[in-house]
Amino acid sequence: MRIIKTTLPLFVVLLAGTTVVAASSGRYLHVRVSNPGQHEQVRINVPLAFAEKVIPAISSGQLRDGKVHFGHLSANSVNLRMILDALKTAPEGEFVTVQENDSDVRVAKEHGQLIVHVVDRSSKDKDKEKVDVTIPWEVALALSSDADGDQINVEAAIKVLENVGDITLVAVTGPEETVRIWIDSNSGAE
Amino acid sequence: MILLAKIGIGVVGTAVVGGTMLCSEGMLLVKVREKQVDGKNISLIVPAALVPMTLKFVPDRHLARASASLHPYMPILDAAIPALEDCPDGVLVEVTSAGEHVLIAKQGSSIVVDVNDANEVVHVAVPLRAAHSAIREIAAAAGAT
Numbered sequence: 001m002r003i004i005k006t007t008l009p010l011f012v013v014l015l016a017g018t019t020v021v022a023a024s025s026g027r028y029l030h031v032r033v034s035n036p037g038q039h040e041q042v043r044i045n046v047p048l049a050f051a052e053k054v055i056p057a058i059s060s061g062q063l064r065d066g067k068v069h070f071g072h073l074s075a076n077s078v079n080l081r082m083i084l085d086a087l088k089t090a091p092e093g094e095f096v097t098v099q100e101n102d103s104d105v106r107v108a109k110e111h112g113q114l115i116v117h118v119v120d121r122s123s124k125d126k127d128k129e130k131v132d133v134t135i136p137w138e139v140a141l142a143l144s145s146d147a148d149g150d151q152i153n154v155e156a157a158i159k160v161l162e163n164v165g166d167i168t169l170v171a172v173t174g175p176e177e178t179v180r181i182w183i184d185s186n187s188g189a190e
Numbered sequence: 191m192i193l194l195a196k197i198g199i200g201v202v203g204t205a206v207v208g209g210t211m212l213c214s215e216g217m218l219l220v221k222v223r224e225k226q227v228d229g230k231n232i233s234l235i236v237p238a239a240l241v242p243m244t245l246k247f248v249p250d251r252h253l254a255r256a257s258a259s260l261h262p263y264m265p266i267l268d269a270a271i272p273a274l275e276d277c278p279d280g281v282l283v284e285v286t287s288a289g290e291h292v293l294i295a296k297q298g299s300s301i302v303v304d305v306n307d308a309n310e311v312v313h314v315a316v317p318l319r320a321a322h323s324a325i326r327e328i329a330a331a332a333g334a335t
Contacts, residue, residue, distance in 0.1 A: 026278050040287040047277045050270070057269035060262075187280030 027162045027185055035177045045187060048162045055155050066155025067147055084144035084152075087114065112137045127175035136164045215239040216299060216317030223311045238320030245327040253331035260329045271322040275299060 029051065031044040056066040063069075087095070087109060096107040102122040108115045116133040135143075142156040161183055172179040218241065220234040245253070260267075274296060283294040290307040299319060305312040 028280075038288065041285070043281070043284040045281055045283075047280075050273045050277050053273035054266060054270045057265045059265065187278060 026187070027183060028187060029161070030180075030182050030184065030186075032180045033177060034179075037176055047187075048158055048183070052155070052158050052162070055158060063154070067151040067153050069151050084140055088141060088144075109137070114140045129172070129174040132168075132171045134167060134169060136160075136167060139164065211239065213237050213239070215320040215323070217315075218317065218320065219313070219315040221311075221313040225309055225311070229310070238317040239323075241320055242323035242327045245324055245331075248331075250331045253328050256328050257331040260325060264325075264329050267322070267325055271318050271325075274301070275318050 027048040029046045029048055031042075031046075033040075033042040035041070055063070059065070090109060092109045092111075094106065094108045096105060098105040102120065104117075104119040106115075106117040108117075114133075114135040114137060116131070116135075118131040120129040120131075139157050139160050142160040143152045143154070145153050145156050147153040164183065166182070166184040168180060168182040170179065170181040215238045218234075218236045218238040220232070222230070222232040224230050250257075277296055279296050279298065281293060281295045283292070285292040291305070293302075293304040295302050295304075297315070300315045300317045301321070303312070303314045303316075
């Protein structure tokens, strides 16, 4: 009887722990677009496991075999793959800082994350538009893994995203709309 | 008397097996409620397995155009629908705007679409497996796949 009394709480704790781990195993990509002025909001919640299975099946437009071909960008002298390769070996710090009258751009590698920060003041509205992109370093590496010079590997990036912590990938704040794209383990978009 | 009993058991058995087969893929549910004073209230509950079964009797020529449109997307649908079945329940898409609310969610083995606007409330639940069977049936029409 004493054994049962001793082991029962342990069993309950073990069961609860297993339940919590099982419940938190599903990762979600959330997209939220809000336009408070128009009282409009769009929320999209994509289970990453679902995206991982579907993306390799898509063969349309620029997306084929889980990879996005961006030939049009390299034609404009911007080769994303080369930039990512160069960033792999670069030490942490600020890479690009551009300050102009109507915009600021900052690209940096900080705390194992690739950070892009853009402020656009060209809008006539008094509110400026801000774009913050945070890409965990392992995701940035996955984007350039197993891909030719004009491709980024979305399938590999999604696999890696399943293992990174909760993070806001993209935040856009404009005078009218806000956009947020983030990863967490909640099935809802809160 | 024994012969009658045997026939009865056969009929009841066939009905039970047939009913079980029909309901095996869940129920397709469509509810529409118009908000006007004399608005209609429509509720339709159909065994989802009936849809792909019925499509087998539709002549290919009536499905040819739909089949051609579906054909390029079949690899995606073949991957997406079973993957969706494996996903946990939850809201996939929610659109809220002034006077309109649209919700697409996964509930059990079905995709549920709820639309609530100024004129009507619509609720549709489509079992995924039956939807997949129906889509494959349409795509296969006229030898498309």
